[in-house]
Amino acid sequence: MSIVPVLLLGLAGMLVGGVVTLVRQDATKFSVGLVAVLALISLAGGVLWLIPGDS
Structure with missing residues (x-):
């Protein structure tokens, strides 16, 4: 088992x-969207890393 998916999640x-905090502080839509996209990429990477594949 690798530590990478745990770190990504x-x-x-x-x-x-951070997205929740930015929304509460009335930050710009760009900054909220950027952090949200980074969160989704990190989440997808962590989940995909856990999928068994041919090694």
């Missing part, structure tokens, strides 16, 4: 928290 959680 943890990063996704922190980024989602």
Whole structure:
């Protein structure tokens, strides 16, 4: 088992928290969208890393 998916999913959680904080602070839509996209990429990477494949 690798530590990478755990790190990616943890990063996704922190980024989602950042999105919530940015929304509460009335940040620009661009900054909220950018952090949200980074959170989704991190989440997708962590989940895809867990899918078994040919090694």
